[in-house]
Amino acid sequence: xxxxxxMEGPVTLSEEAFLTINCTYTATGYPSLFWYVxxxxxxxxxxxxxxxxxxxxxxxxxxxxxRKETTSFHLEKGSxxxxxxxxxxxxxxxxxxxxxxxxxxxxxxxxNP
Amino acid sequence: xxxxxQSPRHKVTETGTPVTLRCHQTENHRYMYWYRQDPGHGLRxxxxxxxxxxxxxxxxxxxxxxxxxxxxxxLLTLESATSSQxxxxxxxxxxxxxxxxQYFGPGTRLLVL
Numbered sequence: 001x002x003x004x005x006x007m008e009g010p011v012t013l014s015e016e017a018f019l020t021i022n023c024t025y026t027a028t029g030y031p032s033l034f035w036y037v038x039x040x041x042x043x044x045x046x047x048x049x050x051x052x053x054x055x056x057x058x059x060x061x062x063x064x065x066x067r068k069e070t071t072s073f074h075l076e077k078g079s080x081x082x083x084x085x086x087x088x089x090x091x092x093x094x095x096x097x098x099x100x101x102x103x104x105x106x107x108x109x110x111x112n113p
Numbered sequence: 114x115x116x117x118x119q120s121p122r123h124k125v126t127e128t129g130t131p132v133t134l135r136c137h138q139t140e141n142h143r144y145m146y147w148y149r150q151d152p153g154h155g156l157r158x159x160x161x162x163x164x165x166x167x168x169x170x171x172x173x174x175x176x177x178x179x180x181x182x183x184x185x186x187x188l189l190t191l192e193s194a195t196s197s198q199x200x201x202x203x204x205x206x207x208x209x210x211x212x213x214x215q216y217f218g219p220g221t222r223l224l225v226l
Contacts (some may be wrong), residue, residue, distance in 0.1 A: 004155075034218075043117075043203055044156070044216035087156055099144065099207055100171065101215060103155030 004029045006090050006104035013080055014112050021075040021107050023090035025066075031092040033057075033066050033073040034101070038087045046076075047088070082111045116140055117218035118203050125224045133190040134221050136204030138184075144207040145187040146215065147171075147179060147199040156203060162187055194225045 007022040025031065032051045036044040048057030053068035062077045073090060090104040116139030126132050136145060136209040142164055148171075158171030160179040168179050176198060178190045191198055205217040 015126075043219050045217070046214045049214070058128075060128070091155075099213060099215065100158055100161065101146075101148075103157070105153050105155045 002031065002092060002102045004090050004092055004102055004104035006088075006107050009106070010108040010110060012110045012112065015082055016079045017111075019075070019077040019080045019084075019109070019110070021088055021090075023038055023073045023075065023104060025071050025073065025090075025092050027092055032069075033064070034091040035062070035073070035075050036089045036103075038089065038106075040086070044089065044103075046111060080109075080111050082113050084101070085111045087110055115168055117204060118215060119202075119218040119221050121221060123222045125226065126194050127226050132194050132223065132225075134142045134189045134202055134223070136187045136218060138187075140206060140207065140208075140216075142208045142216075143184075144213075146205040146207075147177075147187065148203045148205065149173065149215045150171065150203060151199075151200050156192070159189065159202075161215070162183045163196075171197065171206040174187055181226060194223075196225050199223060218225050 003026045005024050014036045014071045035047040038044045048059040050057040050066035056065045064075045066072050087106045087108045089106045091101045093099045118137045120135045123167045147159040148159040149158045157173045159177050162181040180188045191219045202221045205215040207213040
């Protein structure tokens with residue numbers, strides 16, 4: 001079945017550091033890939049998405065590229081801020097039918113000033 | 114922000130009692146979803162709906178039932194709550210099934226004693 005594996009957390013960085021959160025997936029067919037973010041006490045928000053191989057999703061300085069050959073969708077940001085502290089979820093969905101999201105376990109990110 | 118509310122936001126109940134959680138949307142979206150969030154598991158789909166009176170099971174549907182009698186409301190019922198159902202429950206909506214962004218509600222924290 002479909003699955004998503006994220007790097008283990010928690011991750012702690014200093015402000016302005018470079019961020020990478022690894023995400024790999026297993027899926028049949030050609031899924032769409034997503035990164036969602038959950039700020040403390042809130043629901044999830046879509047951060048970015050990519051719907052086909054080699055697509056790059058980007059938002060708020062975050063980027064992720066859909067790599068079919070390595071089945072990966074790693075999240076990167078060049079210079080993190082304290083306000084980026086949150087839990088980040090990688091997810092996939094099948095291209096047809098109801099959009100049943102399959103999530104990774106989440107990675108908690110803390111940015112220190 | 115998408116107009117999604119969940120009620121109650123917090124609930125404590127005892128094993129064996131029935132519990133109903135409500136999700137209400139003002140966006141007139143066709144698809145509605147119930148997820149549970151547990152440490153180490155990310156979010157997992159319980160049930161979803163693709164229209165009034167049209168529902169289907171997700172990954173972890175045992176012990177849960179749902180109903181959707183109006184476009185705007187999606188109810189999740191635990192017929193006889195167990196301690197393993199202690200979790201945070203999120204409702205989500207999407208306009209269509211295919212690759213569309215899902216918008217999440219604020220969550221309901223349920224504790225079953």
